[in-house]
Amino acid sequence: QVQLQESGPGLVKPSETLSLTCTVSGGSISSYYWSWIRQPPGKGLEWIGYIYYSGNTNYNPSLKSRVTISVDTSKNQFSLNLSSVTAADTAVYYCARRSIFTAYSYYYAMDVWGQGTTVTVSS
Amino acid sequence: DIQMTQSPSSLSASVGDRVTITCRASQTITSYLNWYQQKPGKAPKLLIYAASSLHSGVPSRFSGSGSGTDFTLTISSVQPEDLATYYCQQSYSISPYTFGQGTKLEIK
Numbered sequence: 001q002v003q004l005q006e007s008g009p010g011l012v013k014p015s016e017t018l019s020l021t022c023t024v025s026g027g028s029i030s031s032y033y034w035s036w037i038r039q040p041p042g043k044g045l046e047w048i049g050y051i052y053y054s055g056n057t058n059y060n061p062s063l064k065s066r067v068t069i070s071v072d073t074s075k076n077q078f079s080l081n082l083s084s085v086t087a088a089d090t091a092v093y094y095c096a097r098r099s100i101f102t103a104y105s106y107y108y109a110m111d112v113w114g115q116g117t118t119v120t121v122s123s
Numbered sequence: 124d125i126q127m128t129q130s131p132s133s134l135s136a137s138v139g140d141r142v143t144i145t146c147r148a149s150q151t152i153t154s155y156l157n158w159y160q161q162k163p164g165k166a167p168k169l170l171i172y173a174a175s176s177l178h179s180g181v182p183s184r185f186s187g188s189g190s191g192t193d194f195t196l197t198i199s200s201v202q203p204e205d206l207a208t209y210y211c212q213q214s215y216s217i218s219p220y221t222f223g224q225g226t227k228l229e230i231k
Contacts, residue, residue, distance in 0.1 A: 019175075045159075045167065045210055048221040060219035061124075094166055107173040108214040109157040113166040 002027035002087075003093050004114035012121050018082040022095030022114055029053050029076045033098040035110055036069060036080045037108045038091040046091075050098060051078055090115040125213050128192075129223035137231045142198045144226045146211035151191050155215035158187055160194045161225075162207045170209075171196065191218055204228050 008020035014024040022034065036048040051061035051069040059067045082089060096110040126149035136142050146156065159167040167173040169178045171187040174194055184199045194214040198205055 012131075028151075045143060045212075045222040045225045047212075047222070050221075058217050060222050062219070079198045084156040101172050101176065105173075107157075107176075108165075109169050109172040109178075109212075110159075111169045111178065113168070113174075 002097065002112050004112060005098065006095050006114045006117040007095060008117060008119070009050055010118055010120060011102055012085055013120060013123050014121055016079070018093075018119055018121070019084050019090060020080045020093055020095075020119070021077050022079070024076045024097075027060075029073055029078065031069065033065065033108075034069075034071070034078045035098055036094045037094045037096055037110070038089075038096070039116075040059060040091045041089075048080065048082075048093075087121050090121045092118050125152060125216050125221050127213055127221050129225040129226050133225060133227040133229065134195065135229040135231050136203055138203060140201045142201050142228065144170075144196045144209055144228075146189075146194045146196070146223050148194075148213055149173060150193045152189045152213045152215035154190050155213055156187075156189065156194050157212045158185075158216060159212065160205075160207045161207075161210065166219045167210065170228055178210060201230065203229070203230055 003025045005023045012018045030053045033050045035050040051057045066083045071078040095114045095118045096113040099111045102109045128147045130145045156174045158171040161167040174188045206218045208225045
């Protein structure tokens, strides 16, 4: 079955760029939307954005000015760049697959998740 | 943004109890409502999509209902392994997708 694995630095300095990669194994990155979601320590989930395998993106407006999500279909990977980070960006970052389900209509949900990677912003 | 509000924020239940968690949207989302379970230290798992459709492999003691702005997640007979935080999420508007603040279920 499809598995996702996040990778990247666990420590990033303030004002620098956070860069993470999600590797998709056990299936193709094609024909799906792929999301990034984060969870600050002890808090809830925040959707960051998603990318289609073709490169189309959609970002959370609250982060849009700092976020770039890209895809590399040849490597079955997609990536997150978050610029100008502060301590408020410290979180567990998850990648996830958004699937389409049919039940009277088309519905969207994130059905496969990576294990998450902790990123701390600190000097 | 569509705001999602869950209640209660936490609850404690005994094994075998029936538990209900509520999620309210700030505007209608028809049936574009998902429920996730997050066990301590783990990634969230999809339980229910389209408000009431059980995701593959999810035990039948979990069920969802509702439409419009008000939704519920019910566990018919709580088991020890149900210790987790439960989140609702709307997929009606992609700008942005939003989650509830979570409901932490403790087992007595």
